[in-house]
Amino acid sequence: MKPTHTLPLLSLLCGSAFATPSGLNNIPTADTPAQSEVVIQGWTNFGNDRDTDFNLGFKSGLNVWGQKFEFGADSHLLPDEGGPVVLQFKYAHKVWEGGTLALGIANLALGDDNIDRAGDPFSYALLTQDVAGLFRAHAGFGFQTDNNSILLGLDKTVKVLERDLQLRTDFVQIQDQDQWLGSVGLLYALHPNVVIESWASQPFDDGDAVYTAKINFVFKF
Secondary structure, three states, X not given: OOOOOOOOOOOOOOOOOOOOOOEOOOOEOOOOOOEOEEEEEEEEEXXXXXXXXXXXXXXXXXXXXXXXXXXXXXXXXXXXXOOOOEEEEEEEEEEEOOEEEEEEEEEEOOOHHHHHHHOOOEEEEEEEEEEOOOEEEEEEEEEOOOOOEEEXXXXXXXXXXXXXXXXXXXXXXXXXXXXXXXEEEEEEEEEOOEEEEEEEEEEOOOOOOEEEXXXXXXXXX
């Protein structure tokens, strides 16, 4: 089946929403929410010659015998017909000091009709590495029918007004590895329970830039 998506967070170049594991702009990372933490996410994509959309989802973390897990679901709401709901799961394991390996699956729809609408699942393996406390590097590979992709990213967190500001960029192959999509963006913790994100994504060879705005509400139980 020809996929309708490219990778997590990329409802940018196609129709409906992709389950959104913790990550940078357009790629996952080895990050997971804390134990018993629930994050409600809403985001919109907009740009030249495309309808502004709205998507809603959630993710949560689980710590079992020192092993970290993440699970979540989201759905396209607007415009046009909403849905389908797609699921995501992630396992993160510390492999050495500063290095964590993540194995996950996203865009997991249930039922033939929903799979036809959402496209094939997207599986990935990715390493997040702290580099001497200066920045973090992320590298991995995504697996999807006729749409495998290299995943690369960098992020740096600083304090602004005593709150975390994360600057980040990532690069991913799209369109069955025909070209690359690059992005730059930021994340800012307005409050312990409210985090905002924004980024711009631009295909290298052909295609318009797409802009994304996202808000996260963090609840701890």
